Amino acid sequence: MPKTLHGEDTPLHGTPVEPPEGSVGVRARVEIPVQRADGAWTPGQMVTFTGLGDGLEHVAVQFGPIADVPLVRLHSECLTGDVFGSARCDCGPQLTESMQLLAASGGVLLYLRQEGRGIGLYNKLDAYRLQDQGLDTFAANRELNFSDDLRDYRSAAQMLQALGVSRIRLHTNNPDKAAQLASYGVEVVEQVRTGIFRNENNDHYLRAKAEYGGHSIELVEGTA
Numbered sequence: 001m002p003k004t005l006h007g008e009d010t011p012l013h014g015t016p017v018e019p020p021e022g023s024v025g026v027r028a029r030v031e032i033p034v035q036r037a038d039g040a041w042t043p044g045q046m047v048t049f050t051g052l053g054d055g056l057e058h059v060a061v062q063f064g065p066i067a068d069v070p071l072v073r074l075h076s077e078c079l080t081g082d083v084f085g086s087a088r089c090d091c092g093p094q095l096t097e098s099m100q101l102l103a104a105s106g107g108v109l110l111y112l113r114q115e116g117r118g119i120g121l122y123n124k125l126d127a128y129r130l131q132d133q134g135l136d137t138f139a140a141n142r143e144l145n146f147s148d149d150l151r152d153y154r155s156a157a158q159m160l161q162a163l164g165v166s167r168i169r170l171h172t173n174n175p176d177k178a179a180q181l182a183s184y185g186v187e188v189v190e191q192v193r194t195g196i197f198r199n200e201n202n203d204h205y206l207r208a209k210a211e212y213g214g215h216s217i218e219l220v221e222g223t224a
């Protein structure tokens with residue numbers, strides 16, 4: 001049975017639970033069937049929260065019961081890649097990879113409403129226009145007077161705590177996600193790298209993440 005920040009039990013299904021003021025709790029759990037790579041259907045639970053400090057509608061998708069050290073993916077929203085399949089970045093294939101892994105083996109995906117590394121959709125599209133004029137993904141942010149990356153993972157840590165998770169295996173190539181989670185009290189026991197989903201359109205983007213974003217990406221020539 002998952003716990004709120006204050007340790008009370010929350011039901012897997014049923015009425016929303018109001019947490020004490022100032023804490024984060026589970027608001028609702030709704031089952032969503034997800035098709036695994038082998039074609040079988042498996043139930044995921046979409047989880048909403050109360051009390052998140054940034055007021056954004058972040059959600060979790062949980063597969064199976066919470067393990068001692070579950071595999072967790074923090075996925076920042078990318079409308080262009082996640083929904084429309086844009087190949088300018090690697091977000092779509094990363095999301096599919098994580099969902100498939102979690103659906104097969106259990107764990108939690110946190111879908112964080114941090115479009116454009118936190119600058120929002122319209123600003124990200126403005127940044128794309130600057131990239132089309134030659135700037136890289138970080139320089140384009142700076143040209144628009146944003147820092148390279150505005151993402152804060154405090155809400156992610158709070159969501160994990162509300163789910164009763166304090167130790168995780170984190171599915172990411174981004175060291176900042178692991179460092180921030182640790183600073184917010186989540187023990188990252190292991191960092192599990194994601195695949196490298198390289199194509200002719202996102203090559204520049206992945207190079208910039210590896211060179212300036214500190215991502216653990218080995219860009220082997222010819223990687224698809």
Ligand SMILES: Nc1nc2c(ncn2[C@@H]2O[C@H](COP(=O)(O)OP(=O)(O)OP(=O)(O)O)[C@@H](O)[C@H]2O)c(=O)[nH]1
Pocket residue numbers: 074075076077078079089091094114115116117118119124127128137141171172173174177194215
């Ligand atoms: N500002 C900006 N944001 C972008 C651009 N391309 C993709 N993004 C955003 O970058 C974020 C990528 O999210 P993730 O895949 O969760 O994170 P990551 O930093 O790549 O780290 P991983 O966990 O290794 O995937 C999403 O919010 C995208 O919308 C871009 O060119 N400019």
Ligand SMILES: [Zn+2]
Pocket residue numbers: 078080081082089090091092
């Ligand atoms: Zn993307």
